[in-house]
Amino acid sequence: MPLATIEVIKDVFTSAEKHELIEKVTEAMIAVEGEALRPVTWVRLVEIDQGNWAVGGQRLTAAAVHAMAGKAKAA
Numbered sequence: 594m595p596l597a598t599i600e601v602i603k604d605v606f607t608s609a610e611k612h613e614l615i616e617k618v619t620e621a622m623i624a625v626e627g628e629a630l631r632p633v634t635w636v637r638l639v640e641i642d643q644g645n646w647a648v649g650g651q652r653l654t655a656a657a658v659h660a661m662a663g664k665a666k667a668a
Contacts, residue, residue, distance in 0.1 A: 594633035604655035
């Protein structure tokens, strides 16, 4: 069975955005693997606490990710 795991920083994505990620990744897997595998295609979203993810030695927060994406979001 296909399993896709997506790791994201907590509070970066809204509930609706997480739902959309799950739907689109599922559709991508089905496009490759075939419709018959839909019932057993797993997609997991794993949220990493803010500050427990770093790039280039710099710890990231949701606000930092939003700033990098050019978005202002409420935390």
